[in-house]
Structure formats: C-alpha cells, structure tokens
Amino acid sequence: MKNGTVFVSGTFNVLHPGHLRLLKFAKDSGERLVVGVLSDRVAGVAAHVPQEFRLEAVKMHAIVDEAFLIDDSVNDAIRKIQPARVVKGKEHKTKDNPEQEAVDSYGGKLLFSSGDVVFTSLDLIRREMAIQEPKTITLPIDFMARRGVSKKSLSLLLSKMKDTQVVVIGDTIVDEYISCDPLGMSEEDPTIVVTPISSKKFIGGAAIVAAHAASLGAKVKYFSVVGNDESAQFCRDELTKFNVDHELIVDDARPTTLKQRFRSRGKTLLRVSHLVQRSVDEPIQKSLVASVKNACANADLLIFSDFNYGCLHQNVVDQLVEIATKNKMRIVADSQSSSQIGDISRFKNADLITPTEREARLALRNTEDGLVVIAQSVCLSAEAKSVTLKLGEQGVLLHGRWGKDWETDQIPALNSAPHDVAGAGDCLLVATSMAMTVGANMWESGLLGSLAAAIQVGRVGNTPITQNELLHELAE
Known part of the structure; x- marks a missing residue:
C-alpha cells in the first residue's frame, strides 16, 4: 500500500464544482492525488x-499529481496501485460500493467526501447546448466598402x-487563476474567507x-528576462x-512576474502580483541587445511588448530600434499602463x-483634446x-500617413457579446x-487585428489565435 496516495475515479465529462470539491477533499486526505478516468x-x-479530452482536462488541474485512463475495472486499478485511501462522493455512501472489497484486500480505506454539489456533467452539457447563441462577430461592411477591403x-x-x-x-x-469556494465572513474581523479549489496558469x-505570432504561422524568436x-x-x-x-535570460535578483487572481462565482476577489x-x-x-541583434539579422518584424516591469530599459529600446531600422525591419510597439505607468512615446x-x-493621454499628459488630436499628437x-x-x-481608431496626408477612420468593436477581454x-x-509586414495597408491590417481581437474576447483565457479561426470568420 502506498502511504499518502489518494485515488479518485470517474468519467469527468465536464469538470464541474462538485468534481473540484471532490478532488480538493481527496488531496487534503493525503500527499499524492491519483485520478483514474474511465x-x-x-x-x-x-x-x-x-476520452482523450476528458483525461487532458483532469491532467491540467494543478491539484492532480497523476491521471490515467482506466480500460479495465476500477477495482483492478485500485488493486494495482494500492492507494492508502479511495475517495468517492458523499452521495455514494448509502449505496453499494464494490471498491470496498478492493481496498479491504490490502488494508486501505474508503472515504466519502462532504459538501458535494449535486448535478452532473451531462446537466452542464445539456444546459450549454440548449443555449444557442447567435453569431456574435460581425464584419464592418460599411468600413470595408469605404476603404476597399474585401474578405x-x-x-x-x-x-x-x-x-x-x-x-x-x-x-x-505568468497569469494564474485560482478558483475558490466562499466559506463566509470571519468572526474575528470583517474579512471574506475562501478556500481554493483549483488553479490554472x-x-x-x-x-x-x-x-x-507563432500560431499565425510566423517563425518567432522571443527574448525576455525571468527569475x-x-x-x-x-x-x-x-x-x-x-x-x-526563446531565450530567457535569468536574473537571480528578481522573480518571474506572477499575477494571481483569486476568483469565486465568476468574480475576481483579489489580485496578487509577485514582481519587481x-x-x-x-x-x-x-546580453539582451546582443542576442536580439543576432536574431534581427534575418528578421522581418520587431515587436516590443512592454509591461513596464524592467525588461525594456530605454538604452535597450534605443539600440534595438537603431538595429531594426538599419535592417529595414518593421517596428511595432505596445506599452501597457494598467496598475503601472508607461510611456508609449519612448518607442x-x-x-x-x-x-x-488612456495610455496615449498619459504619454501626452493630455486629458482634454479629442481622439483624432490625441492620435495625431501621440504619433508625432x-x-x-x-x-x-x-x-x-x-x-x-486608425490614424496614420496615407501618401503625404494623414488619414483617420474607426472600426467598431466586432464582437457584440464578449466573454473575457x-x-x-x-x-x-x-x-x-x-498583416502590415506582409504588405497590408493600414485599413486591411487594422481590420485583421480587430477581427483577431473579436475572436479572442469570445472565449475565456488568453490562448493563441490561429489562422483557421480568422479564415472561418472570413468565410461566414
């Protein structure tokens, strides 16, 4: 019998809160959680x-140490790994439990979790399939006609x-989402008390x-600093x-930036950022400049993605802009200012x-002028x-030089029902x-970017966009 090993088995069509509580109970009952997926x-x-999707979903949860497919009986799997404890949901306590015989054969224990959420994965699947959302992404026909852009x-x-x-x-x-169950209010002080159920990074x-960029077909070289x-x-x-x-240069004096979001019932309760x-x-x-310089020798596009956490010192930016300009590369920059302060005009x-x-107005220290003036000013x-x-x-709002003159146009938000921005x-x-690098004009590249953003906000989690997703929307 393996001391500290806890075993759970099931079908796991969709991991719902009942499953997560069961797994949390099991993990707390031992040192190592092993899950068998039927x-x-x-x-x-x-x-x-x-089965491959069900198994992958279970494996992706940080609380699970090992997961495997059961292609024989659950009892055969229990006898083979001999866990110290086998855990089932509380609703099985008054029913026949064939696992009892298996755990008795080697001296293990059968436990039943508490606080189960009584609904099934099939309920969730049926509920989701019953809600047929209409198409939420719409191409801007007027803009396309005005600017001569076609599918x-x-x-x-x-x-x-x-x-x-x-x-x-x-x-x-690294973005970590920690799902929590609310336990109530602390009696000692006015503090909300939660217990973590699962996390995903x-x-x-x-x-x-x-x-x-790689998912859209590019050959990408990525450079950064981590702990x-x-x-x-x-x-x-x-x-x-x-x-x-990728080349990630290690700085022992700083951690890799980790942003944790503690969430419960679809709401973020607290954000914790581990950073320098x-x-x-x-x-x-x-070292960064030397490495990027070598990569730029045969590259087409240089992207600065600045979150103002110290990787892109001004000396680094200035040298790389000079290198990219000499190599006749396209240069694109984004400098985000949410909880931190940035300046896009330094690129x-x-x-x-x-x-x-907001980022443009911060860079210009201008809270009064209209959007076109702001766009023109930040460009200059x-x-x-x-x-x-x-x-x-x-x-x-798209603004830039078209020949000798500056031109401006706007593309509306293309997704009418965003889930996660x-x-x-x-x-x-x-x-x-x-798109700009392969020859698109400002209107074509702006529309492709807007379409990619519309697809991204239609799902939960920041995952790479694919060409097939874009082509699917253009084929509609």
Missing part, C-alpha cells in the same frame, strides 16, 4: 466527451504570413504575444509547446504603436508612422503588425 469503452453511454484580400494576406520572421522582446508574465505578457524559479520553467515549457524559439519593477542591470541589458520611429486611449511624439488607438467597447490587445497587436 475510458470510452468502460464508461459506455455515460461518456459524452471523447478575399484579407484571406490572401493571412496566407502570406507563413514563415514571416518575427522577433519579440518584452516582459514575461497561462503564459502572459510578451510571452503570449510571441505565441500568437530562477518554477514560473520561469513553466514559461519555457509553454513556449516550447507553442513552437516559439526596477530595470534589469546593465550586464543583462547588454521612436515605429511603423505602428497600439496604445489605449513617438515619431511613429501610424497608430491604432484602442477604445475598448467602442473599437479602434483579457488578451484582446495582444491579439490585435500581433495580427495587425504581421
């Missing part, structure tokens, strides 16, 4: 989702993106920008999975900058050729800049 053959008609021309631009050589540099971030910051920690290794694994060639905002030391700056001579309205301040001014639910700006940045 194969399609064993589950029979109870399997409504293919065919956009599809052609996407086909040209394959094997584009892209260099991305910026701040690496995503690469964020400039790392997801690099992943978006010597678990989050850095997570980033390396994820970047490798997304086919991003000071600039990286001069030796690391020199000089860019072909495109993509600030929000940054010595940029064009700007995509992000306006949230109002879409984007996280990552919209990253998608827009990548799709717009890659």
